[in-house]
Amino acid sequence: MTAKPMTLLVIVTEAVLEDILIDEITGLGAHGYTIIDGRGRGTHGTRAGRWTQGGNIRIEVVGSAQLCERIVARLKEVYEHNYGLLMYTTSIELQN
Amino acid sequence: MTAKPMTLLVIVTEAVLEDILIDEITGLGAHGYTIIDGRGRGTHGTRAGRWTQGGNIRIEVVGSAQLCERIVARLKEVYEHNYGLLMYTTSIELQN
Amino acid sequence: MTAKPMTLLVIVTEAVLEDILIDEITGLGAHGYTIIDGRGRGTHGTRAGRWTQGGNIRIEVVGSAQLCERIVARLKEVYEHNYGLLMYTTSIELQN
């Protein structure tokens, strides 16, 4: 097996930010991302996903620890204050 | 970076339990959760997500190890016997 | 707690492969799987999920390290060359 240790960054945020965050993430050097629609509750209240723009998205980025750090730093700086946002990382083995 | 080590609990179960489990989880002290619709197969057969109530949901809770333990214990006690249920935890770094 | 250390395998690939991969995965011995619809970008371009067959799926399999290795090996051999495919593993604690 040729598994490469990598970092997985998961971002849960407001669906309205999708296009903007795609630009940020790829601009910072991510080679890819995966987005899934969801709903949830956090410090910014409940977003039940009822309205077109009222749901959450869950973005996954697989990359180097440095890339994930850069993305986290940027999102904390610009978006954390005004938008619902949760970010966490975990280490994974990339298998291909 | 101010990453805080935390536990991620993932619960995959029947969509029909959504409201009930939200009450349980927040009642046990979770500050938030993220829910995504899905489908799957397990020991309780296939749930293809065709019928309104016939799909799975995947709930993510980020919290302390103790919180996750409490939720797991409660769900095992009350729901595991009669409902399709998968629960696993992994350690993550909360980034915000 | 009776948590069992296990491996989580995540596969992100083209939605058109869903039925075929379910056969592969269960044929290789997986007891279950969870599938979620998504969209994303990678080396094979953007799949925005607009067309019926044009989206991604995200498959989760919880199993032994050996099972996950077998699935990874098989998918690399047969599908990696021609289809958009991302696979990673991480270690989890199965809680039930």
Place this chain on the structure above:
Amino acid sequence: MQFEPVVLFFLLGIFAGLVRSDLKIPGSIYDALSIFLLLAIGLQGGVKLAEFPLVELIVPSLAILLLGSLIPLVSFPVLRYLGRMTRADSASIAAHYGSVSVVTFSVGVSLLAQEEVDFEGFMIVFLVLLEMPALVIGVMLARYGAGTVRWGKLFHEVFFGKSILLLAGGLVIGFVAGAEGIKPLDILFFDLFKGILALFLLEMGLVAASRIAGLRDYGLFLTSFAIIVPLLSAVAGTILGWALGLSVGGTMLLATLYASASYIAAPAAMRIAVPQANPALSIGASLGVTFPFNIFVGIPIYFWMSKFIHSMGA
């Protein structure tokens, strides 16, 4: 025997399911179709009800509710002792057969329209009334002497669940607005009704196909139950309808209501209130056997029974 083209769509759905076609009605479309059907049925009933003295409905309602409650009460011991099923399964299946199916009812309405036979608008009130009590009885049967029930949650689920809410809401809107006020909505809720029922039956066929495949697992007993109980319930309904002075169409619809088994409201309610019950058994029987039986064989029989009893009485 009467032939209603709309059931051909159900056959197409079954065929597609059996040959494992990739045809799928998206979940949200299925939801939209069922919201439409429930509202439309309610509106149709409400408009007809507006021309009717409501107090006259009290006695027949009580009679129909009473007889309707017997269906789960009689089914339960049959399932438990004849069929040797668990208490939970017996109660859950009894609840499914005591409750009613809106789509089966709609196919009945559709056949009457086809045959140009009229029916009493207040039949839809009975549809609303009959959906609930069986679920409550089922839960009581399951929990008798054991554990606690979240009655509040159950009642809430039943009364404010979307099927009752849309049926009753449509009924009230139709009643308040009247035929005149509803006119601009006619084309959506009345003229399109049958076409949308056809699409709905296509999806029903797809789902029924997956249930039919599992039939052998349920065994001969449950399969027979799923045909005989509806037939007997329909006989009872025919007699009661005739005794209450309903028209041929109304009598046939009452028989159809009694004969139909729930596969939307009941499964959801039972999964929460009687979680020990195996949903594959109850949904398999109601959707895999009783629904197709009623659509293809039952409804024409109930129509014939109603005409027969009325011609006897005359």
Place this chain on the structure above:
Amino acid sequence: MQFEPVVLFFLLGIFAGLVRSDLKIPGSIYDALSIFLLLAIGLQGGVKLAEFPLVELIVPSLAILLLGSLIPLVSFPVLRYLGRMTRADSASIAAHYGSVSVVTFSVGVSLLAQEEVDFEGFMIVFLVLLEMPALVIGVMLARYGAGTVRWGKLFHEVFFGKSILLLAGGLVIGFVAGAEGIKPLDILFFDLFKGILALFLLEMGLVAASRIAGLRDYGLFLTSFAIIVPLLSAVAGTILGWALGLSVGGTMLLATLYASASYIAAPAAMRIAVPQANPALSIGASLGVTFPFNIFVGIPIYFWMSKFIHSMGA
């Protein structure tokens, strides 16, 4: 006062929301309904516009735009200094009330059809025109002297956002194809219009219910604002409509446009352009107070005002 059955569906939705029913209109269906409404309104306007000399629209358009821009400009200081709200919240709410609501407009159109009162087809041009400027003004008020605005993104969002695009696109298609060319589409876009509006109002009710629940958090000031500002805007619209020589129907629709508050285009635009604003406040006011007020009370009043001013003038 005029009664329009379609609002009963809004009431049903509110009821379902308040009793916490599990009734949900799936998101994709909601999207489809709104695409339909926007296209249909546009087409209807385009067909009527085709019979009209366009140059005559320039002067009234300017007048209507000018007066329309006053709504957010006057609302802002009221919110900021009387209501003691933050700059961002004041600007965002002002933008919501300066912009317009297509569904409120549709209910107005629906009432006119019910009453068999005609209106000028080019009203839909004003609907399109009025949706935008308030959003730009709102952003300018929020950012005045602070930070940079991504104007390019904002203009793009406003001009090519789906509501303007579908309204304007429908307008152009209706204009090019004309009544004759659109005829095969009539049954979908014209005859079904009211039924689909009814379904849309059902969903609006569900959402409004969740907003109404949060009303006490917004306080008395915001609630009063959400009723008084629409009323005053409607008075201004009635006078301007009459002064411009619009018919009774056209005058009523102009008043309705001014009185309506956006809850689709504005929230999305403000969330991006003025992220410091709390969306619960602006959506709560526009959807939880102003929308129901307009539907139930406002529109009949605006109709009465328009008839009154025209009878005075005559």
Place this chain on the structure above:
Amino acid sequence: MQFEPVVLFFLLGIFAGLVRSDLKIPGSIYDALSIFLLLAIGLQGGVKLAEFPLVELIVPSLAILLLGSLIPLVSFPVLRYLGRMTRADSASIAAHYGSVSVVTFSVGVSLLAQEEVDFEGFMIVFLVLLEMPALVIGVMLARYGAGTVRWGKLFHEVFFGKSILLLAGGLVIGFVAGAEGIKPLDILFFDLFKGILALFLLEMGLVAASRIAGLRDYGLFLTSFAIIVPLLSAVAGTILGWALGLSVGGTMLLATLYASASYIAAPAAMRIAVPQANPALSIGASLGVTFPFNIFVGIPIYFWMSKFIHSMGA
């Protein structure tokens, strides 16, 4: 040249796509629209077919299938040797152009209705028949002498895939029920047809826009191929239709079928059966070039060709 307002919706979709509007038709709505179109086309054909002696179809069917099979067989060497494309890409593109497009066909039907020109109901049988063989030929061309094909899976996908299943299912239901039995469904499946086609074309435009943007990557060869091959196929279809004694409308529809390229069934089948092929090339050509070409330019030309050859023959 004939003008069909429904294509204006396609233009609107292209415009929305090119300006990167946030307009999206949700996936489930798109699915529902295509289920509707396929069923409706099938039903329309079935009803007309019911009045026709079926045996008379055998000879024309064989002729039409034979000529139809030539399209991929001739396209393949052109793509492979003239266009220097890989074997897999050549085979996949050939399969796309040998197969047919239901929406292109529908726009043709729509134009005929507009012009009040009748056509043979059994044309829809040819639509069903022509969808399949090219896919099989494409796979054979791709795999010639190399590897194994899962033929079982491919045949299953083709015969029981949703497009054939709904077309053929609708055909059979229409045939069995007849014009009389289908009547209550008319308003949904016939009267709404064109409106729903308009909405479908809106989405097609959105998707085509994203393909048009990628056109320069496909190069001049593929772009020319995507215009010339349909034109030549249409000429062949016109001659064959005339030789078989089809009416002006039928001849034009046969030409349209030959000229159209698949973008639903073929992409899905080729992605599984010929995974080495680059889907961007085949979908780009069929959806980004051929579909708009046929809609705007091709269909009017084919109509003119059919009228021309019939006036010559007369």
